[in-house]
Amino acid sequence: MEPPQLGLIEQSFNSRYSNWAREALDELPDNFTITDPCISGHPIVFASRGFLKMSGYSRDQVVGRNGRMFQGPNTCRRSVMEIREAIREERGVEISLLNYRKDGTPFWMLFRMAPVFGKDEGRVIHFVAVQVPILRRRQRRRNGEGLCGEILSNSCRREVCSSSSVELAGVSAADSDCRVQAMEGSVWQHVDNYVFPKDCKPLDGFQLISFLQFALVLFTSLEIEEKCEASDTEKQLAATAISNVLSVLTHYSESTGRLVCEKRFGPSLVSSSLHISLGRIKQSFVLVDPHLPDIPIVYASDAFLRMTGYARNEVLGQNCRFLTGVDTDPSALHQIKQSIQAQQACSVRILHYRKDKSSFWNLLHISPVRNATGKIAYFVGVQIEEGSVDRHGLSPEMRQLSVVGSIKVAVRSSSMSYSIH
């Protein structure tokens, strides 16, 4: 994937936090990254010194890339899914995860992530992710596991799973420094790094075979889902690190005037999960609530605000009529009103006015939107400025309909849960 331009990355950081922020963050001993979910690819915009040391990469190799670069074949996909769900829902998560260093070696770490909200936008602008290496494997033990299981389990290479007693034949009995005949891509290259503590005495070949067979039996009887539990100390470290980073960011956002905070603020007249889903739709649209007096706007996309020149707090709660002006055709307005009363979709071409009083022809499409109860919850209005061109060559009508479709899915799905958050 082509990494986003460095300019965007720099901007992501510098527009929020003053220059001293980087220095302050560099003084923290913790391993962490800061990512920007608003840039395509959700790239890393900052990586701490500790993180780079832990992972073995240089800053240039990491900034601009997505966090999945540290995942590998044995990283649990369900854990990755959990993290992704948290990102989608703009909330924190704490989970053990297997990552890979630059040299390909895997390591378990406690991954703790927290969202950073823009105070004015009420929306997440960065994620802070802290990584605390888990030094000792912790898992439920069965009889006879003991030390061997613990040592062996520090290596999570897939090759361990796929090697067999047959391969043990490759062990050289005369090999006195614990290295065994390495087969290409075989785990045995790593055995000496992980299986044996540094100061062990070399075993002779026969002992090695027995040991390895024993270890393989142990490995097969390990707990099914290899979940590596972090200790309380490690969890505390993660919590402290997050807190440190968030303090720095909050502090250094004050001088840019674009405050950040740990909790979401800002007006929202729809549920937060719906708010999040709608935030992903990049076109201009508003949601209005036909059940409230005067059918007010309850959601306005950023693109709508850009098109019309208004600020969010100027439009939320207002009826759309503020867009009309002296030359707006009353029959178009009448058509809209009738469609809403008949609970039907309609398309009109209507003259609208921006905040600066300039006018534009609006190809407006309106459609009822139902929620999970099956009843109409909102009407959506999708605006396309006449003459604007779509890079895929889609007609304005088709562009509008895809916005309507996305919104219908979002409203229906977000209202399904019994506990609407």
Added chain:
Amino acid sequence: MMLRIKRVPTVVSNYQKEEGEDPARRGGGCDRNCLQKCCIPGAKLPLYTFKRVQEIPGDKCVLEHDDNQAPVAFLDSLLLGQWEDRMQRGLFLYDVTACETKVIPGRYGFMAQLNEGRHLKKRPTEFRVDKVLQPFDGNKFNFTKVGQEEVLFQFDASKDGEVQFIPDAPVDADTSPSVVAINVSPIEYGHVLLIPRILECLPQRIDRESFLLALYMAIEAGNPYFRLGYNSLGAFATINHLHFQAYYLAVSFPIEKAPTRKVTTLGDGVKISELFDYPVRGLILEGGNTLQDLSNAVSDACICLQDNNIPHNVLIADCGKRIFLLPQCYAEKQALGEVSSELLDTQVNPAVWEISGHMVLKRKKDYEEASEENAWRLLAEVSLSEERFEEVKALIFEACSYTFSENEDEHHLPQGVGDHKPTLEETDSINKGANCNIVSGTQECLVLQ
């Protein structure tokens, strides 16, 4: 003994007539735009060509779109827009968004929908459930009989490696186009049918090329809430003309939340796990050194099930990264009279969506009383028994590793296939004549090579 059940077939097209209706329409000469020889010449449909990605979706995939703020993938917006267009043109039997739906409180969050309009007028028809492979029958309804207005676009790989959209492309029979059409009885918003190489009239059975197409669609849409599903004959496929289904639902499916335990990793990097603590037993395939590896592993497993006459369902989830393979036996039980009348009365046909946790209910009573226990109980009837599942797993592994050994170099050849006895963790099912070199069971597996 032939096994049959009676059930109301789902109407997926406005042109799907019951047997015996409109005899004059069958055969040549129709006065509408269908996709048969009478209407294809001169026909034009939108065409979407996708780029063939070589690598596994996920870590290196160029089309990765699962980030929070990534722009909506083009196919995604095209599908939604086209579907909404057909909604507004009144092509669906009912407005699915007017159907009440909810997440049932519980561990997994099963979803229930009250849909009284899905099986309205139709009489129950007989379906043969003991043959997964049945030949294509041109006299029965198939997708070449749908009206062109029900087709959203043609969907094929681009020749020059670029994503392209052509609003009015000729339908060229020589190129054997694949199409995406609407399902006029949708389960959810955006419910469509992917019909690979529609003009070739393939029967409902998986082959490598078709499955790969379905996988490409999942990847191209780039939306983890857009999932594809497949039902074999005997596992509640309605129409014996090769097709996959897909729709949007922006919540996690119960099956996606179920814990899994790793069974093995094939030599080509495909990781196989099995579900546990879920009412239906099944496998999950993911990973693979290349996209083709993953696709072929699933296809070969399905082909093995087909050849062994085991009905099954497949769910493609997580933008194509995780694929669930679910053998089932509900129809067989139903035919043998082994399903309780209580369950039969709900008229739920447990196909891929139901097994994944999305229950469409016809009676208000069932909807109001829907609970995780009820859903679990129903799905438990669908699942193969533990013993039978072990047998089926052995068959699948044999198929996957056997095929694999044909293609790989000597270095990775399984040694002594057929005469090599597993030394660790033996279970009875492995010894049941399976030419299998995989140790299975309830614990971490080894592939003995």
